[in-house]
Amino acid sequence: MVKAIVGANWGDEGKGKITDLLAETADVVVRFQGGANAGHTIVNEYGKFALHTLPSGVFNSQVTNVIGNGVALNIPVLIGEIKAIRERGVPQPKLLVSDRAQMVMPYHILFDQYEEERLAGKSFGSTKSGIAPFYSDKYAKIGFQVQELFDEAALKEKLKGVLEVKNILVENLYHKPLLEAEEIFRELLDWKEMIAPYVADTSAFLYQAVQDGKEILLEGQLGSMKDPDHGIYPMVTSSSTLAGYGAVGAGIPPYEIKKIVTVSKAYSSAVGAGAFVSEIFGDEADELRRRGGDGGEFGATTGRPRRMGWYDCVASRYGCRLQGTTDVAFTVLDVLGYLPEIPVCVAYEIDGKQTREFPTTGLLEKAKPVLEMLPGWNCDIRGIRRFEDLPENARNYVEFIEKQIGFPITMVSNGPGREDIIYRNV
Ligand code: GDP
Numbered sequence: 001m002v003k004a005i006v007g008a009n010w011g012d013e014g015k016g017k018i019t020d021l022l023a024e025t026a027d028v029v030v031r032f033q034g035g036a037n038a039g040h041t042i043v044n045e046y047g048k049f050a051l052h053t054l055p056s057g058v059f060n061s062q063v064t065n066v067i068g069n070g071v072a073l074n075i076p077v078l079i080g081e082i083k084a085i086r087e088r089g090v091p092q093p094k095l096l097v098s099d100r101a102q103m104v105m106p107y108h109i110l111f112d113q114y115e116e117e118r119l120a121g122k123s124f125g126s127t128k129s130g131i132a133p134f135y136s137d138k139y140a141k142i143g144f145q146v147q148e149l150f151d152e153a154a155l156k157e158k159l160k161g162v163l164e165v166k167n168i169l170v171e172n173l174y175h176k177p178l179l180e181a182e183e184i185f186r187e188l189l190d191w192k193e194m195i196a197p198y199v200a201d202t203s204a205f206l207y208q209a210v211q212d213g214k215e216i217l218l219e220g221q222l223g224s225m226k227d228p229d230h231g232i233y234p235m236v237t238s239s240s241t242l243a244g245y246g247a248v249g250a251g252i253p254p255y256e257i258k259k260i261v262t263v264s265k266a267y268s269s270a271v272g273a274g275a276f277v278s279e280i281f282g283d284e285a286d287e288l289r290r291r292g293g294d295g296g297e298f299g300a301t302t303g304r305p306r307r308m309g310w311y312d313c314v315a316s317r318y319g320c321r322l323q324g325t326t327d328v329a330f331t332v333l334d335v336l337g338y339l340p341e342i343p344v345c346v347a348y349e350i351d352g353k354q355t356r357e358f359p360t361t362g363l364l365e366k367a368k369p370v371l372e373m374l375p376g377w378n379c380d381i382r383g384i385r386r387f388e389d390l391p392e393n394a395r396n397y398v399e400f401i402e403k404q405i406g407f408p409i410t411m412v413s414n415g416p417g418r419e420d421i422i423y424r425n426v
Pocket residue numbers: 007011012013014015016017039040041042043222292293294295300331332333334335413414415416417420
């Protein structure tokens with residue numbers, strides 16, 4: 001069976017933990033979009049890890065991990081991550097990299113930096129990992145697939161042609177040193193050596209795995225709000241974050257995705273710019289940020305402090321709907337135990353009118369949160385394993401949100417570890 005694990009919100013919902021958990025019984029874990037610009041944090045018997053490119057199945061020795069064609073592949077980052085986990089005692093993971101995945105080129109990272117510099121204060125808050133320039137080139141049809149590394153003459157020829165165009169921008173728009181084809185070509189030859197052991201026709205592999213009835217997880221990065229079509233455009237990422245794109249970015253039939261586990265955190269956080277209706281500030285935000293996640297809400301890739309807010313039922317209901325959610329995994333509930341009362345955003349007020357529908361970006365900028373106060377439970381709920389054993393107010397909080405978003409919460413996560421999970425039959 002194919003299951004997708006995706007985010008309902010702005011990312012950082014705890015997808016890494018849920019994937020790591022579900023990977024215990026999985027045969028294959030696939031990354032299908034995004035690149036090394038976001039990260040998953042995973043805590044398990046080997047320690048605490050921030051993964052940026054490796055699929056979250058790398059800690060389970062029976063899992064084959066796949067980097068699908070939809071991913072923005074940064075080869076040195078990938079190889080560095082493998083080395084880093086090996087150094088900490090994790091066995092060499094089984095890994096396949098799609099021969100059709102495209103590579104983040106050295107100049108994509110430069111262009112990301114140059115463009116942020118040029119935009120200065122008006123920037124998109126890019127992580128400068130080259131993701132936007134990468135996807136622009138992919139769809140402009142001047143990207144490089146992994147398999148192109150293996151035809152050196154054609155590679156060199158194409159690279160020269162692409163750099164001719166790139167250097168016009170480098171020289172005239174950014175006023176930076178020109179890109180050298182020979183230097184980049186040599187770098188690509190090194191990459192070829194690094195990646196060669198992993199390259200495969202992954203859609204053929206996955207097709208067979210589906211035929212054989214294997215358990216396959218599609219691991220999403222970021223969340224619905226960052227989807228380029230349905231999210232808070234233009235403050236979005238450059239590849240689709242939706243489960244539906246899993247079929248494209250992995251190369252499997254869409255009708256094989258039978259379960260869509262959408263992860264949503266018990267409060268909100270976001271990174272980068274863009275409207276964030278239930279955002280909180282000052283001491284209130286600092287306290288939630290400090291207590292949040294596992295050791296505070298700071299970016300797994302960038303270390304940036306995340307923007308904080310109360311749970312947003314409007315955004316989450318929309319986010320779950322776009323994912324095609326069959327199950328919601330509701331995470332980080334334990335963190336809210338310090339609050340006597342918990343505000344929840346149940347509607348938006350736009351131009352004096354209330355709505356529960358998530359609006360387009362222009363209207364979103366004007367939206368104000370309509371908050372409802374729920375009683376807190378004022379205690380530590382970590383270690384609890386059954387829903388019935390949660391304090392009544394914690395159960396009410398979960399049930400209230402489930403009703404608001406309209407999708408069943410079948411998992412409640414109450415701690416960062418693999419064992420901190422409560423299953424619910426609803
Ligand atoms: P992802 O990108 O969606 O995987 O999210 P992150 O890597 O930002 O994960 C969120 C953070 O919360 C990580 O530090 C996790 O270890 C942590 N985490 C996940 N689930 C829980 C939970 O239920 N409770 C607590 N306290 N932390 C959690």
